[in-house]
Amino acid sequence: MSARFEPITGRYLHLDIEGVPHRVYVEEAGQGIPLLCLHTAGSDTRQFRGVMNDARVRERFRVIAFDMPWHGKSSPPAGWQNDEYRLTTRGYAAQVLAICEALELERPVVMGCSIGGRIVLQLALDHPRRFRAAIGLQSGAHVDPYYDVSWLHRPDVHGGEVCAGVVSGLIGPNAPDAERWETLWHYMQGGPGVFKGDLYFYKIDGDIREKIAAIDTSLCPLYLLSGEYDYSCTPAETLDFAARVPGAQATIMSGLGHFPMSEDPQRFLSYLHPVLDRIR
Numbered sequence: 001m002s003a004r005f006e007p008i009t010g011r012y013l014h015l016d017i018e019g020v021p022h023r024v025y026v027e028e029a030g031q032g033i034p035l036l037c038l039h040t041a042g043s044d045t046r047q048f049r050g051v052m053n054d055a056r057v058r059e060r061f062r063v064i065a066f067d068m069p070w071h072g073k074s075s076p077p078a079g080w081q082n083d084e085y086r087l088t089t090r091g092y093a094a095q096v097l098a099i100c101e102a103l104e105l106e107r108p109v110v111m112g113c114s115i116g117g118r119i120v121l122q123l124a125l126d127h128p129r130r131f132r133a134a135i136g137l138q139s140g141a142h143v144d145p146y147y148d149v150s151w152l153h154r155p156d157v158h159g160g161e162v163c164a165g166v167v168s169g170l171i172g173p174n175a176p177d178a179e180r181w182e183t184l185w186h187y188m189q190g191g192p193g194v195f196k197g198d199l200y201f202y203k204i205d206g207d208i209r210e211k212i213a214a215i216d217t218s219l220c221p222l223y224l225l226s227g228e229y230d231y232s233c234t235p236a237e238t239l240d241f242a243a244r245v246p247g248a249q250a251t252i253m254s255g256l257g258h259f260p261m262s263e264d265p266q267r268f269l270s271y272l273h274p275v276l277d278r279i280r
Helices: 045-054 055-060 089-102 114-125 160-166 176-187 194-205 237-246 266-279
Strands: 009-017 020-029 032-039 061-066 108-114 132-136 224-227 249-253
Touching: 009 089, 009 266, 020 045, 032 045, 032 089, 045 055, 045 061, 045 176, 045 266, 055 061, 055 266, 089 114, 089 194, 114 132, 114 194, 132 266, 160 176, 160 194, 176 266, 224 237, 224 266, 237 249, 249 266
Parallel strands: 032 061, 032 108, 108 132, 132 224, 224 249
Antiparallel strands: 009 020, 020 061
């Protein structure tokens, strides 16, 4: 194989989030309508490599993804060693809005998966006029705890391997082997306690069940894409959710699990393209 660069540019952005200085890693590719992508708990922007490398997407959309503080190439803020990392609804929304403002994004499409899928619901609810549309991947309004999260940050176990083990069953059974293991590798590289801190938002603070019916899809259209092999955000829960939000459109993605954009990028794109066509 001849050497080549991918059409993805990565840079570090200095900005304040809730008054605290941060250095955030941002990748982007393409041009056109801004498409802001939000990664899952404990992972980073590499999950969206398939979307950023797709020529059809890049022709019409400026795809942007950032590593949340504490994730990937975005270090924690100074003094992190004195704090326990816990992601909250307020803090997560503040990150996304700060990025939009710093990059001067005019009514971007916001697309997030898992915790990213949860926060796009909150953004559609609280800031509908700031976004052209919201795409929720594995976008549940709530999830009941189904494993002991204390194992995710203990000195007597390998945190990264435990995190990968916890999420391994959420990947669809037909995912290509290389993509399956790259998805798990991202989890193995997470910082100590970061996945656990993200789950505070996903399992506790970000519960939006009683609010979703107030999402106004006439102001911010909402598209839900869920894999059929996901027991964290099941197809039944997705369809029930969509029925409670007037105007929401839901699609169940055959053969995919909780990480559709990274576990099988080509299959995921076959579902994403029609949504982007409608938004455009």
